[in-house]
Amino acid sequence: MLGECKQDASRGSDELFSSCISNGPYIMNSASGNDSKKFKGDVRSPGVPSRVVHVRKLPNDINEAEVISLGLPFGKVTNLLMLKGKNQAFLELNSEECAQTMVSYYSSVTPVIRNHPIYMQYSTHKELKTDNSPNQVVRVQVAARYASSMAGGVAQSPVLRVIVENLFYPVTLDVLHQIFSKFGTVLKIITFTKNNQFQALIQYADAMTAQHAKLSLDGQNIYNACCTLRISFSKLTSLNVKYNNDKSRDYTRPDLPTADSQPSIDHQAMAAAAFSAPGIISASPFGAHAFPPTFAIQQAGLSVPGIPGALASLGVGHSSMAAAAAAASRLGLSGLAAAGGHNVLLVSNLNPESVTPHCLFILFGVYGDVMRVKILFNKKENALVQMSDGTQAQLAMSHLNGQRLHGRAMRVTLSKHTTVQLPREGHEDQGLTKDFSNSPLHRFKKPGSKNYSNIFPPSATLHLSNIPPSVVEDDLKRLFASSGATVKAFKFFQKDRKMALIQMGSVEEAIECLIEFHNHDLGENHHLRVSFSKSTI
CATH class of the missing domain: 3.30.70.330 (RRM (RNA recognition motif) domain)
Incomplete structure (x- = not known):
């Protein structure tokens, strides 16, 4: 067993939790350590999966609720150790599988809290053993309950309610499907207008996928500086779609009739029901939207005025944006042009x-x-x-x-x-x-090119394609290492050996390798194609 990690029990409860102490759904222990606290006992090699996740680079003013909220989408959080002097924490989940899902997810979508990128890895410890004082237990029970509430409710529903604010350009059902499908299979969508606001109900296959989509997209803009997504959980667990048309769609039932494009009475009832998920704490100590700054899709320029939001960063084709801008022009809508100008x-x-x-x-x-x-x-x-x-x-x-x-x-x-x-x-x-206007290396001149749907932020993992059969793993690893970069991992695609993933030592190294080796002549009339990948090895 791990050694005891004790804290100063006289430190007192945060005012944040003092008014809402109750028996929450999570039973946990917590300890706030200082710089001198160290674990003893059973340790494992770094990188080996563990249900304890080591979280680093936390901002100084982080609190328990925010740290716990990082783990809640992936399962029950069973323990927490805060090392505030080191800006670190240890988060224990109820299973190794949950921890693996968490670490894997955040390796591709870096969470950001108050402009601090947060990093995490498996701990060398397989469990936490901390002080079980009643004060700690109550504090973290309430922190978990509060964090869960800020995440948008009980997080058991696979149905999201989406309000689009600042609607300068039309947002179609197909655009919503394109955006939300980046996070998993969308089963059904219903769109409607209520209180002069364009809204949608979007059903995923499971609640976990819905949670991931909500955390990543809430507060993002679809188009440049407009069409802002406000996302919460619906208390509905399933949508009843009667027609497949431009207002509603059941992707599991392509046989449904088109009928007219007006939402049915059932849709209106669903819209009304979607507004009142019980048990949600409405006030958030982190502002009106607790998660957008924390879980924004990682891109360095996110806070710069005038940049595109979710649609562009998810790699949705710019043809959709151009179509929306054209529609807006026909409707006489003003606002920032999503396409054209400022190039x-x-x-x-x-x-x-x-x-x-x-x-x-x-x-x-x-x-x-x-x-x-x-x-x-x-x-x-x-x-x-x-x-x-x-x-x-x-x-x-x-x-x-x-x-x-x-x-x-x-x-x-x-x-x-x-x-x-x-x-x-x-x-x-x-x-x-x-x-370069006549360069053969342009990626997007061909209409409908797959490159439109494979645009990702710079990452340490590069996607390689157009690899000839004679080139083996060692050839490519030697090629990329010749630039002075570190090659950490490599993997050919199982179903298509013309493609591979290669992981460099850092994002900066990957950027420089992409510049150096994109279009590199590999022989046999094959020139290497290099792009950033959303995957990890």
Whole structure:
């Protein structure tokens, strides 16, 4: 058994919990340690799955409820140890399987609390043994209850209620399906207007998937600075869809009639019922929306005004955004254009010793077709990047602002320029301006390209494709290691050996490897294709 970890029991309860002490659904213990607290006893090798998750890089003002809320979507939290002096915590779940699901999920969607990215890994301990004083038990019971409430209710329903605020552009049932399908199988959708607000009920196959979608999407914008998603749990556990049309859809019943596009009485009843999930604490100490800053889809530029939200970051095709903008134009709606305009980006804080127009072309080309690049002659740490359209520019900015390239964190903002001027004939600019408009390396020129649905934030894991049969694992590992990067893992796709995943030592290394090896000649008329992956190895 692990050694006892004790805390100062005289510290007193937080005011947050003093008014709502009750017997919650979770029975737990808690300890707040200090820097000198250490475990003793049964330990295991790092990286070996354990039901205890080690959480690091927590903000100084973190509380128990916020830490517990990280684990609640994945199962019952059975114990908690806070090491506030070290900005760390140990979270024990009721099973190793729950902990594995949690660690795996957060390896692809990094949680952020008050602008702090939170990191987690398996603990070397298989369980926690902490002080069982009544004060601790009550505090963490209430913390768990409160965290569960802030997550949007009892979290047992697979049905989400979605309100779209700031509706500058039309939001269709198909757009909602495209966004929410990124998190799992959507079974049914009903859309309706109530109290002059566009709303939807969305049913997943299970409550866990619904919880993941809610945590990631609540508070995000579908289009640039508008169409904000407000998501809560419905008390309904199933939707009754009678027609498949532009207002409702049952994806498990393609045989349903289309009828008209007005919601049925059943739909209206469901809409009314969806408003009153019982047992939800309405006031949150973290503001009106407790989770968006915590579980926002990880992208460095998320807080910058004017960037796209969920739709772009989930890799939904920009054709949908353009269609919505066109519809908005026909309807005479004002607002920021989701497509068109502002297609030139100003990229600053670059490393002038290393940056080239080609490297910016390859990197920004992951998120759109780069037409021209200009590194400023007198300020070589700054560059202008002209994308094919405004949507692609917004997408590139949202994913690349704040990412590190050649040892520096890039700043990416919209430029006041509408085009990048080529040097006048006879004026040499030392190769600092390049026109890529006719490059064969554009990823998005082909209509309906699969690349539209495979746009992900920079990650340490790269997706490789177009690998010839003669190239084996060691060849690719040696190739990527030749850049000086660390290759941590590699895996061919089982069903298609032309594709593989390779995990680098860091996101920065992956970015530089993508720049260096995208379109690398592997022989046999095969040029390597490299992109960021949402998967881990």
